[in-house]
Amino acid sequence: MVVGVLALQGDFAAHSKKLQELEQPWRLIKQPDDLGAVDSLIIPGGESSALLKLMAPMKMLEALEYFGRSSDKPIFGTCAGMILLAKNIIPQQKSLGLIDITVERNAYGRQLDSFIASGQIVSEKLLNRDVFPENTITCKQNCYINQHTISKNPNINQNTREIELVFIRAPKIRSIDSKDVEILVTFQDQPMLVQQKNILVASFHPELTEDNRVYEYFCNL
Amino acid sequence: MPTQINLKTGLAEMLKGGVIMDVTNAEQAKIAEEAGAVAVMALERVPADIRVQGGIARMSDPKMIKEIMAMVNIPVMAKIRIGHFVEAQILEALGVDYIDESEVLTPADDAYHVDKFAFKVPFVCGARNLGEALRRIGEGAAMIRTKGEAGSGNVVEAVRHMRAMQREIKRLTTLGAEEMMATAKELGAPYELVKLVAATGKLPVPNFAAGGIATPADAALLMHLGAEAVFVGSGIFKSGDARKRAAAIVQATTHYQNAKLLAEISEDLGEPMVGIDISKLPKEELLQERGW
Numbered sequence: 001m002v003v004g005v006l007a008l009q010g011d012f013a014a015h016s017k018k019l020q021e022l023e024q025p026w027r028l029i030k031q032p033d034d035l036g037a038v039d040s041l042i043i044p045g046g047e048s049s050a051l052l053k054l055m056a057p058m059k060m061l062e063a064l065e066y067f068g069r070s071s072d073k074p075i076f077g078t079c080a081g082m083i084l085l086a087k088n089i090i091p092q093q094k095s096l097g098l099i100d101i102t103v104e105r106n107a108y109g110r111q112l113d114s115f116i117a118s119g120q121i122v123s124e125k126l127l128n129r130d131v132f133p134e135n136t137i138t139c140k141q142n143c144y145i146n147q148h149t150i151s152k153n154p155n156i157n158q159n160t161r162e163i164e165l166v167f168i169r170a171p172k173i174r175s176i177d178s179k180d181v182e183i184l185v186t187f188q189d190q191p192m193l194v195q196q197k198n199i200l201v202a203s204f205h206p207e208l209t210e211d212n213r214v215y216e217y218f219c220n221l
Numbered sequence: 222m223p224t225q226i227n228l229k230t231g232l233a234e235m236l237k238g239g240v241i242m243d244v245t246n247a248e249q250a251k252i253a254e255e256a257g258a259v260a261v262m263a264l265e266r267v268p269a270d271i272r273v274q275g276g277i278a279r280m281s282d283p284k285m286i287k288e289i290m291a292m293v294n295i296p297v298m299a300k301i302r303i304g305h306f307v308e309a310q311i312l313e314a315l316g317v318d319y320i321d322e323s324e325v326l327t328p329a330d331d332a333y334h335v336d337k338f339a340f341k342v343p344f345v346c347g348a349r350n351l352g353e354a355l356r357r358i359g360e361g362a363a364m365i366r367t368k369g370e371a372g373s374g375n376v377v378e379a380v381r382h383m384r385a386m387q388r389e390i391k392r393l394t395t396l397g398a399e400e401m402m403a404t405a406k407e408l409g410a411p412y413e414l415v416k417l418v419a420a421t422g423k424l425p426v427p428n429f430a431a432g433g434i435a436t437p438a439d440a441a442l443l444m445h446l447g448a449e450a451v452f453v454g455s456g457i458f459k460s461g462d463a464r465k466r467a468a469a470i471v472q473a474t475t476h477y478q479n480a481k482l483l484a485e486i487s488e489d490l491g492e493p494m495v496g497i498d499i500s501k502l503p504k505e506e507l508l509q510e511r512g513w
Contacts, residue, residue: 007238008238008475009237009238009239009259009475010234010235010237010238010239011231011234011235011237012237012238013234013237013449014234030475030476030479045234045235046235046236046237046238046239046259047235047236047239047259047260047295047296049254049257049294049295050239050257050258050259050295050471053255053256053257053468053471054257054471054472054475057472079235080235091294105294106294110290110296110316110317110318111232111296111317111318111319111342111343112313112316112318112341112342114228114231114232115228116227116228166227166228166231168228168231168232168235169232169235169296169318205231208227208231208234
């Protein structure tokens with residue numbers, strides 16, 4: 001299994017570094033043709049308006065929609081990536097509409113309002129995945145992640161519900177517009193990591209912390 | 222790394238692969254955003270005009286910076302004079318997203334740069350070589366850009382600075398532990414940072430290019446040489462068709478390895494800004510000599 005990292009603009013280097021550490025095969029995606037070589041995709045943080053501008057001439061938006069909707073392949077969007085995947089954006093802008101949520105751009109304010117906080121994991125899926133042997137096996141076969149990786153980082157207690165969240169000029173999920181959307185992580189009781197079928201989105205940046213649980217979860221989708 | 226520096230370099234990570242454009246009013250800021258800029262740099266005069274008009278170049282009018290901040294959704298940066306920590310306090314109070322302690326403005330302190338750890342807002346600083354970059358990082362800069370020669374429309378100095386930086390970084394990775402202290406002394410750089418660069422083979426903060434970039438090909442050239450994003454100053458709004466050129470430079474920065482696409486987007490961009498042969502400039506007119 002190969003994870004694609006959309007590399008038009010944004011923190012794609014931080015994402016690929018993380019995948020490298022996890023010994024997960026990955027490749028950068030610069031044009032629609034590149035999508036044929038990957039099984040899932042990460043849309044990184046960045047500036048969503050710049051990303052839209054870069055996608056337009058090569059019809060990348062259409063290709064991503066096909067990848068996520070028709071091919072049903074997993075897509076993980078962080079920050080700007082979440083904005084691009086959401087159905088409704090405040091203020092209004094174009095998007096893929098692959099997950100039924102409403103997102104407000106820069107809702108936490110400017111850079112001076114960027115912050116690091118401790119969030120809560122509210123779904124069992126992200127916790128202690130060692131108890132699901134079938135997952136571990138799939139994992140070993142398909143993405144080269146094994147329990148060694150999970151226990152590699154002694155700083156993170158894999159069973160704690162606490163999770164470090166980095167917010168940088170972050171967007172906010174204003175509403176969840178379908179009962180098919182599941183909440184996985186919250187901060188101050190607000191949804192921060194949510195999933196609808198094959199689409200996973202985060203308003204924070206797991207690629208900038210040492211906690212790999214969100215990655216491991218995504219690689220097993 | 223401490224939390225603050227993580228949040229500061231974090232924003233720089235988000236800007237990678239993008240173009241940061243100099244703008245002098247809200248209208249230009251909107252054009253830049255629509256062209257796909259990842260951030261704008263608010264300043265009163267672009268470097269080319271500062272060069273022609275002379276006089277003391279200072280921090281911009283807060284009114285203009287506020288108008289730009291209100292106009293766009295992307296991050297807004299602004300410049301302070303080297304060493305002018307009060308201008309930095311003012312920009313932080315305004316809530317700008319990044320401060321450029323810039324040689325383009327007239328230095329306010331001929332001995333010291335700003336203590337950038339004292340601020341919550343992140344700083345970017347110019348550098349001509351690795352030693353200068355590490356001194357700025359040692360003072361708390363969360364992003365480094367080449368100085369190049371701003372307002373010249375001539376990319377040669379940015380190329381020189383980027384190549385010098387990459388060459389020195391590569392050299393560090395070949396040195397033994399016993400050579401670190403003498404190298405730190407030679408570079409005039411903090412010992413711990415020299416050891417870090419030697420171990421990782423890269424700067425500990427994002428490394429962008431600036432100074433004299435005027436065409437899509439210029440932007441692509443710097444990306445090939447190791448820049449992670451580019452600043453375009455006078456090159457856009459001093460050219461014939463700013464909108465078109467801005468959009469082309471945005472595409473070129475992302476697709477710098479795709480020569481066929483570069484050929485397409487370089488076509489019919491209108492007049493580029495008029496450039497200056499830097500070897501004909503007297504040394505005292507070089508902006509890159511400011512700072513130490």
